[in-house]
Amino acid sequence: MILVIAEHLEGKLNRASWEAVAAAQQTGEPVKIAALGAAVAGVAAELAAADAAEVIVVEHPALAAYTADGYVQALAALVTAEAPAAVFLPHTYQTRDFAPALAARLGRALLTDCLGVKADGGGRLFVRPMFQGKLHADVRPLGPSPHLVTFQIGAYRADAAARGAAPAPVRTIAGAVDPAAVRQKAEAPFQEAKQAVDLSQAERIVSIGRGIKGQEHIQVAEKLAAALGAELAASRPICDAGWLPMERQIGSSGQTVAPKLYVALGISGAIQHLVGMKGSQVIVAINKDPDAPIFEVADFGIVGDLFEVVPALVAALNG
């Protein structure tokens, strides 16, 4: 049996939970899905639509708001009681906050950010990206089961999760949480001041990465954006450096976009960036490194120096 840990924020199920369910179902093993919280009947009912052996609701007032300590305590008890063959989770920020501590407390291997599963004799190998996605590794978890595995967002399709003919049974158990042992106190989640730039509405986007090398070169990309009638955006390092405002950042910590045309200039294509733009209709990559992962998702590519190619593009567009 594979135990999937679903994720929700204030009663709203994270779609990535379905992706983890799809990954679990594709192993061919029975699947159970757990949801933690104080009042998660709605989430449980939604999850019960899955083709699963059972949905387990782990309830405790101390689980009303997510904390790492609360989740680790409750899940360590649940995993011990259920003794699954493996535990699958979506590789969200929340999973990254608690899963390593859970694995350490259970003394089990944890493989993170996996892209797929391969058969390995009687066991399994997990494919995961290394070196910013430039290489992939087939990895064998060692030590006693259950191994914990997190799956990269988008590695499996949420709509590939099979629905059951009838709703799966829902079982509610009391979470094994000692509130006194929860050291983190979480305040309510909030958004920063409303984003002034809504890049999700842009039809065309020109996006820059480390290859732009300096703030003084951003005008090179601005000219291309003007010639294309495009919005200017960037990968995280550019915004970290303060060269463009954070509100123009594309990726897992910024905006998710799917324009008609996405032009990536000097962006290597770390997964944190790709998740924010790979749904674009047409992707153009200009990068000097032919092995850059951005070419994995690009429809058209030019391997070359953006400082030569981009002015030529502006001339060709305006000519």
Next chain:
Amino acid sequence: MKIAVCVKQVVSREWQLRVDESNTWIRDQDASYELNEPDAYALEEALRLKERHGGEVVVCSAGPARVSQVVREALARGADRALLVEDDRLVGADAFATASALAAALKDERCDLVLTGLQSDDSGFAQTGVVLAETLGLPHATIIMEVQVADGALRVKRELEGGWFQWIAMPMPAVLTIQSGINQLRYATLKGIMAAKKKDVKKVAAPDLAPQHEIVRLYFPEKAKATRLIDGAPADAAKELVRLLRDEARVIS
């Protein structure tokens, strides 16, 4: 306040990756190395906290002998002293092995705060800081964008997905994994580089390392999508790209 910063040495972004003969690791004898970027932000945050609250910044790293390079760099940027767990078995180690090595160095230091980057640019586990917290028996929070310290208590701003944030309060000592972009980095000055030569680097023996996983094969991924690569001189390639975007993809007019 005593702050430890755990830093990792990773192959530099500029180095063209090559897989070794065993097909399980890179040809790292040929590689060039640098400080893992998220750890650089963690170091900067530690230095800023020391400037605000006083105390000491101890840099800690675990790896083969070459990692003394990033330890020296951290000392040059302003860390006060260093702990180095030197062991060749830590090349390509998993997060549990690295965390147990770091814990061996830190367990008797009684730090108020342990900072590290949220993940490494090489293996990208995003686990080491959290496993270290569990190993040391300390509370933790991850992907942190602001650190407030007042009256021995900690309040940190944790980044959630999609532009959401959350403040978390917890007691010290604690472990935090720092998000890139939390601050603006400083670089080593010549004076800092000279001063670093006199700073103390203490070597600590690695504990028993029980690996949690093994890499069976390391390889360049097969392309999932057929990219049309446009060759030629920049002017010709640019013209051809514009033609394709206009006439075939029809995404510009």
